[in-house]
Amino acid sequence: MDSIFRIVVCVKAVPEPKAAESIKIDPVTRALPRLDIPLEINSLDKNALEVALQLKETLPAHITVISMGPPPAGDIVKECLALGADEGILLSDPAFAGADAYATAYTLARGIDKVGPVDVVLCGRASSDGATEWVGPELAVFLDMPVVTMVREFVETKGTSWQVKADIDHGYRLVQVELPAVFTVTQDVNTPRTLSFSGIIKARKREITTWGIDDLDLPAESAGLKGSPTIVSKLTYVESKRECQIIEGTLDEKVEFLIDKFAEAGVIT
Amino acid sequence: MIDFTFTEEQDLFRKAAKEFAETKLAPHVPEMEETGRGWEPVIKELGEAEMMAITIPEKYDGLGLGYTIRMIALEEIARVSVATAMMMQVGGLGIDPIILFGTEDQKTKYLPGLACGERFATVAVTEPSGGSDPRGCHTSYKKQNGHYVLNGRKCFITNSHIADIQVVLANDEDNREAYSTFILEKGMEGFEATHEENKIGMRGCNTGEIEMKDCEVPAENLLGPEGKGMRVSMTAISETGRAGMVGCALGLHTACLEAAIKFANDRILYGKPLSKLQAQQFKIADIKIDLEAGRLLGYRASSTHDKGERAGNEYAVAKYFTTEAAQRAAKMAADMHGGYGCMEEFAVTRYLRDSFVLGPSAGTSDIMKVIVSRWALS
Numbered sequence: 001m002d003s004i005f006r007i008v009v010c011v012k013a014v015p016e017p018k019a020a021e022s023i024k025i026d027p028v029t030r031a032l033p034r035l036d037i038p039l040e041i042n043s044l045d046k047n048a049l050e051v052a053l054q055l056k057e058t059l060p061a062h063i064t065v066i067s068m069g070p071p072p073a074g075d076i077v078k079e080c081l082a083l084g085a086d087e088g089i090l091l092s093d094p095a096f097a098g099a100d101a102y103a104t105a106y107t108l109a110r111g112i113d114k115v116g117p118v119d120v121v122l123c124g125r126a127s128s129d130g131a132t133e134w135v136g137p138e139l140a141v142f143l144d145m146p147v148v149t150m151v152r153e154f155v156e157t158k159g160t161s162w163q164v165k166a167d168i169d170h171g172y173r174l175v176q177v178e179l180p181a182v183f184t185v186t187q188d189v190n191t192p193r194t195l196s197f198s199g200i201i202k203a204r205k206r207e208i209t210t211w212g213i214d215d216l217d218l219p220a221e222s223a224g225l226k227g228s229p230t231i232v233s234k235l236t237y238v239e240s241k242r243e244c245q246i247i248e249g250t251l252d253e254k255v256e257f258l259i260d261k262f263a264e265a266g267v268i269t
Numbered sequence: 270m271i272d273f274t275f276t277e278e279q280d281l282f283r284k285a286a287k288e289f290a291e292t293k294l295a296p297h298v299p300e301m302e303e304t305g306r307g308w309e310p311v312i313k314e315l316g317e318a319e320m321m322a323i324t325i326p327e328k329y330d331g332l333g334l335g336y337t338i339r340m341i342a343l344e345e346i347a348r349v350s351v352a353t354a355m356m357m358q359v360g361g362l363g364i365d366p367i368i369l370f371g372t373e374d375q376k377t378k379y380l381p382g383l384a385c386g387e388r389f390a391t392v393a394v395t396e397p398s399g400g401s402d403p404r405g406c407h408t409s410y411k412k413q414n415g416h417y418v419l420n421g422r423k424c425f426i427t428n429s430h431i432a433d434i435q436v437v438l439a440n441d442e443d444n445r446e447a448y449s450t451f452i453l454e455k456g457m458e459g460f461e462a463t464h465e466e467n468k469i470g471m472r473g474c475n476t477g478e479i480e481m482k483d484c485e486v487p488a489e490n491l492l493g494p495e496g497k498g499m500r501v502s503m504t505a506i507s508e509t510g511r512a513g514m515v516g517c518a519l520g521l522h523t524a525c526l527e528a529a530i531k532f533a534n535d536r537i538l539y540g541k542p543l544s545k546l547q548a549q550q551f552k553i554a555d556i557k558i559d560l561e562a563g564r565l566l567g568y569r570a571s572s573t574h575d576k577g578e579r580a581g582n583e584y585a586v587a588k589y590f591t592t593e594a595a596q597r598a599a600k601m602a603a604d605m606h607g608g609y610g611c612m613e614e615f616a617v618t619r620y621l622r623d624s625f626v627l628g629p630s631a632g633t634s635d636i637m638k639v640i641v642s643r644w645a646l647s
Contacts, residue, residue: 075277082281194292195285197319197332200278 005061007052008112010123010139011080013039013073017128029098029225030232032129039069041076044124046083046192047185051122053084054190055157062086066111068096068104074208081203082195089115093212098225101134107223108135109142110216118143119160121182125150136184147182148175152189273565275341282338286345289318295349301473302619308475311353312431316386320346320357324365324509329380336509337571340516347520348527351623352474354520355630358513359427362631363390365509366436366450370493370501375452379434391428392436392510393479394502396421401636403438403448403499408481410449411442416488417451419459419481427630429477430462436492437481438502450498452490459484470622507581507640508574510631511588515567518591518627521620522563525598526556528617529605543605552601559594566590582644589637592627599624 015023016038023037041049052063065080067073068091077088091111099107112118121143123136133149140147148166156163160179165172167186213223221227247254262268275283293314300307315321323339325331339361347354364383367375367390382388398405408421419439426435433455441447453460465477493501530553533544543549570583599621603610606617613619628634 075280078277079281079284082285194288195281197282197285197323197334197338200281200285201332201334204278 003060005055005059005120006064006116006118007055007061008064008066008115008118008121009045009049009052009080009085010108010121010135011045011049011065011067011076012042012124012127013067013069013076014042014127014129016040025235026098030235031098031225039072039076041079042124042127042129044126044128044185044187046124047187047189048122048124048183049080049083049085050190050192051154051183051185052120053193055120055154056084058157064089064115066091066108066115068092068099068107068111070097071210074210077208078203079195081206081208082200083193084199085206087206088208090208090210091212091216092210093223095213095218095220095226096224098228099223100228100230101130101132102138102229103223103225103227105135105138106142106227107216107218109139110218111211112139112143114211114216117180119179121145121180123182123184125184125186133184136182140182143180143182145180145182146177147184148177149184151183151185154183154189279337279341282334283341283345286320286342287348289314289320290346290349290353293318294346294353297353298350298473301350301352305467305472306475307473308352308356308431311350311473312356312389313386315353315357315360316389319384319386321360321364321386321389322384324361325368325380325384329376329384331380331384335571335575336512337568337575340512340519340567340571343513343516344520344523347517348524349520350473351517351521351627352471354513354517355471355474355626356428356431358510358517359391360389360432361513362392362505362510363428363432363434363436366392366492366501366505367452369504370450372489374489375492379452383434388433389428389431390434390436391426391432392438392502392505393423393426393429394438394506395423395425397424401633403503406438406440406448408437408439409442410439410451410486417449417486417491419451419453419484419486422463422478422480424464424478425466425476425629426479427474427476429475429479430465431475435479436502436505437479438498441496444496447496448498448502449495450492450501451486452492453481453484453486454490457484457486468626470619470624470626472622504581506631508579508584511581511584511637512567512571512574514627514631515563515570515584515587515591517630518588518595519560519563519567521623521627522556522560522591522595522598525595525602525617525620526553526560528615528620529553529556529598529602532602532606532609532617549605552605556598556601559590559598563587563591563594582640585632585637585640585644588632589634589641592624593634595627596624 019038063085064087065085066089074090081088126133137147150167151164153165163176297311322331323334327333343354410417410419435453437451437453459482463478463480536543566587570580570587574580603617603621609615
């Protein structure tokens, strides 16, 4: 291992929740255009960055943040620099537009290859918009690294064999993994720090590098919509209806009624 | 052409200030409102978040960011807690005279501690005889055995009880035409904070009186040239003070707009949200128009200030407009809430009370008109 620990954090620019009303889905690709809507760092990616920043407090490390998105996504990379990352890379090219999780992971992997040798790759477990949870694991495949998903605690981070706690349905797994490796993290892993004024000032000296499809030497058919084996075939709105029902009758009748209703809903058997 | 947009970096500073206000300050607001105190933790938070370092040069461990960023920070903080923004703004009023008029020794001694929040500051000009007429100042000083002796009382002093450093204006006992400004430190013999005020709004913002009884102040604590104290204190008030109140007003105004919009969308009347009724839409439009105009005035003034030019007149226009507009906005937002606008669990009642404190601070609206008319007639 290099004396400097190399960490790459993958971040995604997602629509700000308050802009949800103004989001227009592309009627043809059913993708989410990100050019004219306010963007923010995907919440779980902030947790991933915080893991990196905390590691850097314990060992000599270099944090590279990498994001794929249109030029406005550069703002969130800049924000990551202000939070303490050392270097920012934006993978941006019209050819990357419309990428599914597979093409996104492939493009990110080629970007990480270009960064150079890496000890750890950190991602949020999922994005708040797509929420597939696939990018982290697919990235690991393309980088030929082991992956641990849904990490909630980094138990042992000394040396090249790390131990982490990762969520499963009704508990957690204690996983020992050899580096280099990819980790996806949950919101329980930490509380991300907030921006600081001096952090923003320090980020003035850190440049964002933008790489397009030619810089990554990617064939056009491997990127964006063309490189995406999955498509969004249909979108439907989930309607949530609430109904108020006044229960009439005696107390016993009301209790009977409620027991039936709960049984019907599967709450009791 | 004139560019009316904030830079990407300014947007990032706004985001940082907003995150800080929403995550670190908001939890303290209920206690501040309930008790009228609770300022200790927010003062600590302001220091830790480097908010007091904004205008202090980097040479003295500050951030050297200037007055547009200060206004942005105050606006975002006031949106959550005008009381906290007020303490921060007046803290800056104690800092800026040292930056502008302090000796190298004074800057080195005081500014680093003020930048990191270890120490807090204020300025003390207003007296029971009034604040609009600083020349009516009765607090006196006389030179005696190589130091100065101050006697007098100041009132309505924001941060009176929490400031470690107070920049105090006094009148020469032997020459009533001469005024000087002094740096007083907490703990100096004969200097103490006395009465604490109970204000209609900005609860949790410390305001009170200070008293000097034969207070001996070392000669090196004279701030600026002797006899030029009016210039020292008025420069700070006319620029830093008015600018700060603009930031406070803009933040409160934004909070009023947000509360009005939320209520208008949530409240159903005649089978549809209030926001579908034109009478309510017009109120929201009025609040929004005033806010847009106030921002243009405020940031025009801060931009002038950041260029190193005098901006006292521009700030007077902005201070008058934004503080009056914030009061109108608070009234309209409360009106839109109907009966709920009288219930304290709705934030608009706080905004209404807070808005009344904006006007008199750092010069009343009438005094702003005096200044603006002088400017127009000059």
